[in-house]
Amino acid sequence: MVFKIALHLLLVLLPFIFVPFNSNNSCSNYLSYLFISFSSDCYHNPDVNDNITNIIQRHTNSLETHQVQTEDGYILNLFRIRRENPRGVIFFQHGVIDDARCWVNQYNDSVAFLFWRAGYDVWLGNNRGNLYAKKHVTWKPSDGEFWNFSLLEVGYYDLDASVEYIKTTTSEGKIIYVGLSMGATTGLIYASMRPAKSFESLQIMISIAPCTHFMYATDSIVKYIAPLSDIMQRYNKYTGIYSFARNDGLPLKFFRLFHQFFPFKKYLVYLLSVCFGWTPDEMDPNYANLMVSHYGSETSIKIIVHFYQMYCQHRFQAYDYGEVKNMEVYGSKRPFLFPLKKIKLPVYMVYSDSDIFSYYKDNEVVYNDLPEEVTMYGKLVVKGLNHVDYLYGKHRNQRLFNKILRLLDSL
Ligand SMILES: *[C@@H]1O[C@H](CO)[C@@H](O)[C@H](O)[C@H]1NC(C)=O
Ligand SMILES: *[C@@H]1O[C@H](CO)[C@@H](O)[C@H](O)[C@H]1NC(C)=O
Ligand SMILES: *[C@@H]1O[C@H](CO)[C@@H](O)[C@H](O)[C@H]1NC(C)=O
Ligand SMILES: *[C@@H]1O[C@H](CO)[C@@H](O)[C@H](O)[C@H]1NC(C)=O
Numbered sequence: 001m002v003f004k005i006a007l008h009l010l011l012v013l014l015p016f017i018f019v020p021f022n023s024n025n026s027c028s029n030y031l032s033y034l035f036i037s038f039s040s041d042c043y044h045n046p047d048v049n050d051n052i053t054n055i056i057q058r059h060t061n062s063l064e065t066h067q068v069q070t071e072d073g074y075i076l077n078l079f080r081i082r083r084e085n086p087r088g089v090i091f092f093q094h095g096v097i098d099d100a101r102c103w104v105n106q107y108n109d110s111v112a113f114l115f116w117r118a119g120y121d122v123w124l125g126n127n128r129g130n131l132y133a134k135k136h137v138t139w140k141p142s143d144g145e146f147w148n149f150s151l152l153e154v155g156y157y158d159l160d161a162s163v164e165y166i167k168t169t170t171s172e173g174k175i176i177y178v179g180l181s182m183g184a185t186t187g188l189i190y191a192s193m194r195p196a197k198s199f200e201s202l203q204i205m206i207s208i209a210p211c212t213h214f215m216y217a218t219d220s221i222v223k224y225i226a227p228l229s230d231i232m233q234r235y236n237k238y239t240g241i242y243s244f245a246r247n248d249g250l251p252l253k254f255f256r257l258f259h260q261f262f263p264f265k266k267y268l269v270y271l272l273s274v275c276f277g278w279t280p281d282e283m284d285p286n287y288a289n290l291m292v293s294h295y296g297s298e299t300s301i302k303i304i305v306h307f308y309q310m311y312c313q314h315r316f317q318a319y320d321y322g323e324v325k326n327m328e329v330y331g332s333k334r335p336f337l338f339p340l341k342k343i344k345l346p347v348y349m350v351y352s353d354s355d356i357f358s359y360y361k362d363n364e365v366v367y368n369d370l371p372e373e374v375t376m377y378g379k380l381v382v383k384g385l386n387h388v389d390y391l392y393g394k395h396r397n398q399r400l401f402n403k404i405l406r407l408l409d410s411l
Contacts, residue, residue: 025049025260030285034263045286047107048260049293052132055104056081059113068165070128070157075135078162079124081112087119088203088408089170091163095181096211096307097245099131099297100124102180102391106287111391111401118405121170125162127154127186130297131247147242147300150319151182154303155189163190163201174203176408180390181358182303184210188316188366191343199344204377204411206404208350208390209358211307212316216361225275229308232301244304245296252296259292268292277354277386282393291392316340316366340369348407349379350400357387377407 024042032039047055056063056079064080079100092112094102103112103124116122126132128149129141139146166175179187184207191198191205198205232244245252259268265288266280273280302319309320318335320326326333347370351363360381367379382400385393390400 025289026286028286030266033265045107045290048289052079052101052104059108060116068161070161072157073137074128074133076126076158077132081116081122083116083119083121086121088176089166089172090115090120090176090178091123091125091166093125093179093183093187095183097296097299100126101294105290105294114401123166128158129243129299144242149300150302150306151186151189152318155186156193159186159190160194167201175201176204177202178206180208181211184208185212189338191345192339195342195344202345204346204348206348209355209387211358212362212366213314214311214362215314215365217359229304233305242301243298244301245298247298256293260289272388276388277356279354279384279386279389282385282389284392284394287392341371343370343374346376347374348377352382352385354384355387
């Protein structure tokens with residue numbers, strides 16, 4: 001019996017024996033992670049576990065940090081990678097449970113640096129509540145009121161304040177907006193709820209894989225993940241916890257530490273592939289630890305529940321408070337749909353045939369809902385990238401970002 005237990009323990013711990021605590025934390029091959037101290041393609045990547053300002057300084061030496069206050073009192077940090085006499089000003093907005101780090105999280109080949117090297121003045125936004133947006137004029141993150149926001153407030157207030165700030169600070173004319181996942185969702189909310197203002201301030205909105213009404217994504221993993229948000233909401237009612245993925249929380253810290261030393265990185269890729277689209281060979285092994293060391297930034301439970309409601313009701317709509325409260329807040333029993341038909345600025349939609357989270361059939365519906373003149377540049381349907389590969393896939397530049405650079409050149 002004791003022998004058996006010892007054997008099992010050994011089997012579980014074996015991988016860790018091969019991964020001594022050395023400074024090498026990245027490899028260009030998944031198998032090499034098993035023998036990280038002996039493999040010749042492993043190296044020390046200083047960006048793993050480093051903070052965003054150090055990362056940007058290291059690769060560009062051109063960092064500025066700005067603060068902007070929204071109409072409803074949140075104070076957000078904007079990171080700028082400055083370029084004099086730029087080809088254009090570009091504003092990147094991250095996805096859900098994430099922050100500006102996602103754009104500088106692919107070492108020297110990061111998306112933000114790609115556009116900066118191409119001559120753009122690059123700005124990275126942050127949603128209220130995340131690691132770089134934890135201040136409010138009256139509330140603290142420990143107050144429930146601080147976390148009382150849905151996708152609507154992020155789109156309507158955060159994006160508006162950030163865009164206006166960037167426009168005034170740069171005085172370079174109209175701005176290019178690039179939103180990924182929830183950044184694309186809130187971008188559509190901003191453009192539809194403030195059609196005139198967004199048309200004045202933005203040259204084009206590049207909307208990469210938005211999550212909206214989930215009409216067709218019901219066959220995917222979303223079916224199994226979505227109900228969890230309902231459990232979360234109940235849990236929050238009992239415990240008074242209003243946010244999700246606390247940056248200083250133990251679960252996130254433990255996961256990061258565990259992953260950094262866990263040698264079978266391919267398991268992570270399989271897991272991501274099951275959740276976001278089966279492309280297990282696409283994710284670049286160099287970015288495995290980099291991604292895990294930075295992904296995860298606090299957001300409100302209300303945001304997660306808002307996504308869940310859109311999934312259940314198949315409507316790209318405002319937060320649903322229930323009939324009685326809806327009457328009070330919106331003046332109607334059901335929450336209003338975001339008025340895509342009102343959008344005036346050009347929208348360039350990008351989505352992938354292999355993304356089961358932001359499903360291509362759902363995006364076709366959104367594309368067809370947009371007014372004709374708004375889609376004057378058409379759309380880009382990428383092949384073979386799942387929801388995570390837009391940032392960490394081996395072919396993301398070739399199939400996605402180089403094409404966006406070319407489109408911007410032609411404007
Ligand atoms: C890191 O990997 C290199 C090979 O790329 C190796 O020469 C070096 O000894 C490794 N460093 C440690 C601390 O294991
Ligand atoms: C990152 O770390 C450096 C010290 O290494 C510190 O000066 C800087 O303020 C940190 N940046 C952020 C955004 O926390
Ligand atoms: C990134 O760094 C690696 C290793 O130093 C180098 O081979 C590669 O060309 C660099 N990539 C870019 C885009 O600068
Ligand atoms: C949250 O915001 C909504 C709408 O803005 C408001 O009706 C509601 O009372 C707020 N809830 C709390 C707990 O502050």
